[in-house]
Amino acid sequence: MEKQDVRIITLPAMRVASFYAFSPSPELEVMDKAVKWAKSNSLWQEPPGLRVFGFNNPDPTPGSPNYGYEFWLTLNPDMQPGSEINVKDFSGGKYAVLLCDVTGDPWDIIPSAWQKLVKWLETSHYTHGNHQWLEEHLSRSDSIEQGFVLDLYLPISE
Numbered sequence: 793m794e795k796q797d798v799r800i801i802t803l804p805a806m807r808v809a810s811f812y813a814f815s816p817s818p819e820l821e822v823m824d825k826a827v828k829w830a831k832s833n834s835l836w837q838e839p840p841g842l843r844v845f846g847f848n849n850p851d852p853t854p855g856s857p858n859y860g861y862e863f864w865l866t867l868n869p870d871m872q873p874g875s876e877i878n879v880k881d882f883s884g885g886k887y888a889v890l891l892c893d894v895t896g897d898p899w900d901i902i903p904s905a906w907q908k909l910v911k912w913l914e915t916s917h918y919t920h921g922n923h924q925w926l927e928e929h930l931s932r933s934d935s936i937e938q939g940f941v942l943d944l945y946l947p948i949s950e
Contacts, residue, residue, distance in 0.1 A: 797891070798912050803884045803926075803945065808864035810878040812849070818861035819846065826863045829877065835865065836932065842866060844929040845945075885923035887945040888913060892927075895939040902927075902942070909946045921947030 811829070813821035826844070830836040843866040852859040864880070873879060890912075892905040913920060926945035 798909065798916075799889045800886070800948070801889050801945075802886050805884040806843070806864075806882045807867045807869060808845070808880050808882055809867055809873050810880050811863040811865075812860060812878075814858055814860040816857040818859060822846070822861050822863045826865055830865055833873070838932055839930055845926045846929060847924060847926050882924070885921060886948050886950075887921075887926075888916070888918065888948050889946075890944045892942040892944050893939070894942060898940075902944075905942075905944055906946075909944055913946060913948065916948075918948040918950060921949040923947040 809826075809829070811822050811826040813819075813825070815821055823846075827836060830842065835842055845864040845866075847862055849860040849862040864882070867873060867879065888909060890905060890909045892902060894901050925947060928943040928945060930941040930943060931939075
C-alpha cells in the first residue's frame, strides 16, 4: 500500500442515531432499519449532508454464524429523533483512513482492505488508539450488488 493511500483525519465529536442487528448478516438488516427511518424523516441524502458509519458489535467469533453490526446516522444538535431511537454522543478521535471501493464480493474486499490498513499501522510511527473502529458509508446505494464505497477508520494515537 502506498503511503499516500492512507489519510490521517481527526473525526469531530458527533451526535448519532444508533441502529443495531445481531444475525448471520447484520449489516443488511441494520442498514434496512436505518435507511427506512432516515427516509421516513427526510434525512437520507448524499454526503456531506448525512454521514453514515457502521462497525461490528460484537465481532464474529469462531463457531458462531451470528455477530452484531451497529449503524450510526449523524444528527443535527437540535434534532429530536423520538424515544424509539437510541441516540449516542461519540467523542471522535484521530484515525488512519483508507478508501475502500467495494465492487465485487464485500465479504472478501472489506476484510482485505482492513488487513492492509492494519499492516500500514505496523510500519507507521502511530500506535493503535482505543476509540471505535468505523466504516463510513460514502455511497447511498439501495443494493450491495450495485457496489458501494467506504472509508475505513482505524483509531490511532501518537
